[in-house]
Amino acid sequence: MNAGHPTGERLNAYLLEDLDIAERRQVRAHLQACAKCRDTVEKLEVALTAYRDADPGGVDDAALGRLLIARPAPRAPGRRWATVAMAAAAATVIFLGGFWTGQRGAARPVTQGPMPEPNATTDVVRHQPDRNPPTVTFAVADADLLGGLAPRDTTWN
Amino acid sequence: MIEAHEADRLALAARRGDTEALARLYGEFAPAVRAFLRRFTGDSAAADDVLHEVFLHLMEGRGRFRPQGRFRQWLFAAAANAARDHLRKLGNRQRLSATLALTAPRSAPPPDEALAARDAVRRVEAALEDLPPEYGAAFHLRVRDGFSYREMAAITGDPEGTLRSRVYHTLQRLRDHLAAAEARPDARAGSEES
Numbered sequence: 001m002n003a004g005h006p007t008g009e010r011l012n013a014y015l016l017e018d019l020d021i022a023e024r025r026q027v028r029a030h031l032q033a034c035a036k037c038r039d040t041v042e043k044l045e046v047a048l049t050a051y052r053d054a055d056p057g058g059v060d061d062a063a064l065g066r067l068l069i070a071r072p073a074p075r076a077p078g079r080r081w082a083t084v085a086m087a088a089a090a091a092t093v094i095f096l097g098g099f100w101t102g103q104r105g106a107a108r109p110v111t112q113g114p115m116p117e118p119n120a121t122t123d124v125v126r127h128q129p130d131r132n133p134p135t136v137t138f139a140v141a142d143a144d145l146l147g148g149l150a151p152r153d154t155t156w157n
Numbered sequence: 158m159i160e161a162h163e164a165d166r167l168a169l170a171a172r173r174g175d176t177e178a179l180a181r182l183y184g185e186f187a188p189a190v191r192a193f194l195r196r197f198t199g200d201s202a203a204a205d206d207v208l209h210e211v212f213l214h215l216m217e218g219r220g221r222f223r224p225q226g227r228f229r230q231w232l233f234a235a236a237a238n239a240a241r242d243h244l245r246k247l248g249n250r251q252r253l254s255a256t257l258a259l260t261a262p263r264s265a266p267p268p269d270e271a272l273a274a275r276d277a278v279r280r281v282e283a284a285l286e287d288l289p290p291e292y293g294a295a296f297h298l299r300v301r302d303g304f305s306y307r308e309m310a311a312i313t314g315d316p317e318g319t320l321r322s323r324v325y326h327t328l329q330r331l332r333d334h335l336a337a338a339e340a341r342p343d344a345r346a347g348s349e350e351s
Contacts, residue, residue, distance in 0.1 A: 009325060012328045049277075051281040058188060059188055063209065064187075068180075
């Protein structure tokens with residue numbers, strides 16, 4: 001308080017309804033007795049009420065139309081689970097592919113000696129995963145699905 | 158007016174692709190969100206772009222939303238985030254030219270009252286003009302949209318104390334502005350002519 005008048009901050013709090021009941025009653029009692037403060041508060045109240053009640057302005061009808069055109073296709077029920085299942089399958093294949101490759105490396109250490117002559121029937125089959133790892137095929141195929149899933153909140157629904 | 162829980166229900170339906178639900182939400186909330194965005198960005202075109210983005214965001218089912226009767230708060234928070242991103246992309250946190258159109262009061266009062274209301278709104282706009290957008294946005298959320306400081310903190314990500322300080326500072330600016338206008342005898346006549 002300053003010379004009996006509420007501070008500017010207290011009057012602001014009164015106008016913004018930030019005071020508790022006792023404080024509010026105190027300020028109101030002062031306003032009844034003080035024409036100067038009452039005048040200040042009334043002018044601000046008029047301005048705040050006008051600002052609060054002013055028409056926000058409409059939105060362009062075409063804006064809703066543009067929004068509906070831009071909307072994504074509705075998601076079919078269960079599509080998210082299908083996507084998750086596919087992603088899990090891809091992850092499993094990647095893991096198993098890596099594990100298998102690791103096993104292959106461990107089963108043929110470099111200290112074993114000279115390489116045996118290639119066997120036309122068995123070695124081609126045995127080397128196939130190294131030349132064409134399954135991880136590449138699955139990771140690329142599911143990139144879009146994972147990308148579409150990533151920004152979404154999987155805990156929702 | 159759509160009740161809070163009805164808004165939640167409509168939001169869930171809109172996220173599943175229900176266009177009717179989306180249209181109802183848009184009709185109810187888009188004008189207020191757009192007014193907030195105009196205050197936040199200081200630019201009507203930017204407000205339109207961000208508004209579009211926010212509702213698109215809603216339809217695509219992005220963002221965490223739990224129906225707890227708080228769809229309105231969620232929507233304003235999404236709008237605030239999108240507006241911040243927009244301003245960041247512009248690389249300009251300065252207020253753009255304030256192009257807010259002066260608007261008529263909602264209930265079409267008699268001409269004298271309408272004139273007085275327009276004049277009052279004009280004075281508020283003038284007081285907000287030189288303040289940073291964050292101040293105007295906080296003031297708008299509190300005075301115009303009636304959010305509590307806690308809700309405002311959830312919407313903007315700023316601390317409650319900071320938001321309260323911004324609102325008070327803006328109100329103080331308005332009070333100074335009104336006092337200065339009072340001291341200029343020609344000010345009121347001039348504003349009424351325009």
